[in-house]
Amino acid sequence: MxxxxxxxxxxxxxxxxxxxxxxxxxxxxxxxxxxxxxxxxxxxxxxxxxxxxxxxxxxxxxxxxxxxxxxxxxxxxxxxxxxxxxxxxxxxxxxxxxxxxxxxxxxxxxYQNYFQLAVPAGSPIRAMSELKGHVVSLGPDNSGTQFTGLRILEASGLTPRDITLRPVPLTEVTGAMGRGEIQAALFAGGFPVLAVDPDSGPRGSTAIRLIDLSAEQKVLRGRFGEVYMAANIPAGVYGSAAEVGTIGVASxxxxxxxxxxxxxxxxxxxxxxxxxxxxxxxxxxxxxxxxxxxxxxxxxxxxxxxxxxxxxxxx
Incomplete structure (x- = not known):
């Protein structure tokens, strides 16, 4: 694509x-x-x-x-x-x-929106920089999530050429992951985002794990200022065992x-x-x-x- x-x-x-x-x-x-x-x-x-x-x-x-x-x-x-x-x-x-x-x-x-980069729970990917060569959704075309997602991608040291970008609607994210169509997806909102939460999303939703974005937040704050705030997703959200650092952007x-x-x-x-x-x-x-x-x-x-x-x- x-x-x-x-x-x-x-x-x-x-x-x-x-x-x-x-x-x-x-x-x-x-x-x-x-x-x-x-x-x-x-x-x-x-x-x-x-x-x-x-x-x-x-x-x-x-x-x-x-x-x-x-x-x-x-x-x-x-x-x-x-x-x-x-x-x-x-x-x-x-x-x-x-x-x-x-x-x-x-x-x-x-509200503050929490940017969340998810991979299937069993994925070996542990950092955004490891997305190179993979198929990734950074939100729908013409969305703010994609705008921010491209900035986060570059803050990780990657460029859009390093991944295959495949926009997937929020309601289809876990299904696309389960079918192997994408290996990661970025979305934003509160926590949990109900459309991707296995406990509240569509039946048979794929279990997900969040990637820590603390390093990318520091890069973005240095480049663009306080619009990119340090934030955390608490332990237990999406079944996680520990708190995950992420990026907060106000709406x-x-x-x-x-x-x-x-x-x-x-x-x-x-x-x-x-x-x-x-x-x-x-x-x-x-x-x-x-x-x-x-x-x-x-x-x-x-x-x-x-x-x-x-x-x-x-x-």
Whole structure:
């Protein structure tokens, strides 16, 4: 399989993106509240689950508008859609957003995502540098996981030419490993990621083991700064006997500048006041919905509606 070109800044500037429905700003009809499209992620993933919870909470909170989740491949596609006006809001990993922040405005920082590199439990592979010559999934094409995965790969001393890159949907990862189609897969979320956990995933899921990414985290932090945080997956997750070092990257909720300040402010108030309703099952141990972390948006400036809401709430 041909290796896709390493993602670069041009991917995030939205060049050539076709917005099939044009600029989608608060589409509404008489008697129906405005609707804002929210770019999410792949089925079974953290972004998809969080977006569904947020949309439901916006409705139950009695907001004057509705959020409509719009599935996507993830961060990279979401940034394209946001810039093209095909969605009004979007979820994105902070490192990919920070790589090209032009035109982006943040509603708030949400959860920390834990990057997890898995191999079959019986695999002899013990380090990312040992993936040379193997078939590996670094997440779906056009996803933030792949963006970060390529950076992690290079931090290990490898290049995309050293592996056969085969993107596999999250819900098919363990099956692909069991059939020998891939020898390793990178994914991100809380812990465990339910779609790949043998205890909660599809029947007959392949048992997995995580690879320590502590060395790669140090390299990435040295190159790109605090957006790459040291993190750990506790013992017992996926049946592991010991804690595993990994890489933490925050997720951001972004909005187009033309989304009304009142709507963005209402979302902020919901994030603060109804945080307990917004914890995906896959976000165990990764709760970041509080005032101190919400405004830590990795250099992406706050939407005016968000900034005003934080001032009202916390002075």
């Amino acid at each position: 041909n290796h896709p070109r390493l993602l670069d800044r041009r991917l995030f500037l939205g060049a050539g993106v076709a917005a099939a429905s044009g600029l989608l700003l608060a589409a509404c009809t008489e008697g129906k509240p405005p609707e804002y499209l929210l770019g999410t992620g792949e089925t079974g993933g953290f972004f998809n689950e969080f977006a569904a919870l947020l949309a439901r909470t916006v409705e139950t909170a009695g907001a004057s508008f509705r959020l409509v989740p719009r599935p996507s491949a993830g961060t990279a596609e979401n940034l394209q859609l946001l810039r093209a006006g095909a969605v009004n809001l979007a979820l994105a990993l902070a490192d990919a957003a920070a790589a090209a922040p032009e035109g982006l405005e943040s509603v708030g920082r949400l 951001l909720l972004l909005a187009r500048p033309d989304v009304p300040a009142s709507a963005v402010g209402s979302i902020v108030e919901i994030l603060v006041a109804r945080a307990a309703e917004l914890i995906p099952a896959g976000a165990l141990g990764a709760q970041y919905l509080d005032a101190r972390s919400l405004i830590s948006t990795s250099g992406i400036g706050l939407h005016p509606g968000a900034a005003a809401a934080y001032r009202r709430l916390h002075g």
